[in-house]
Amino acid sequence: MKTSMIVAAVLALACQLTGQPLVVAAPQAETLVDFKGKFLTVVNGKAEPGFTKSVVIEKASVRKVGDRLFVVGSLCDIGQPMGGLFKGSIRWLPLSEVLEINEFDKLETIREITDSMRR
Secondary structure: OHHHHHHHHHHHHHHHHHOOOOOOOOOOOEEEEEEEEEEEEEEEEEOOOOOEEEEEEEEEEEEEEOOEEEEEEEEOOOOOOOOOOOOOOEEEEEHHHOOEEEEEOOHHHHHHHHHHHHO
16 A cells, blocks of 8 residues: 555656656457447346346447456437437446347347337
């Protein structure tokens, strides 16, 4: 604990003296699987009885950071309440928490399935 505090203090002092910001590189994410041109529904948990937590993503891939695997993709709007709020943002879902992945060629297919489930 003390060593890390000393290192942090030295780095902060060095940044002040040089006038240069401290730049730390983010870990590189290695792509293991690429779902090019596909739309995925990713079920990542159970919400209330009879319901699941899921997202619809496109431009998806499975990426590895360190020793952890993630399903990564851009969120899609399929017409659900608040569905467009985060449209286009990149979602990282830990693969260890994923219960199911469904792969589709068209977003419209997912919309049709979702609409039929609401009836």
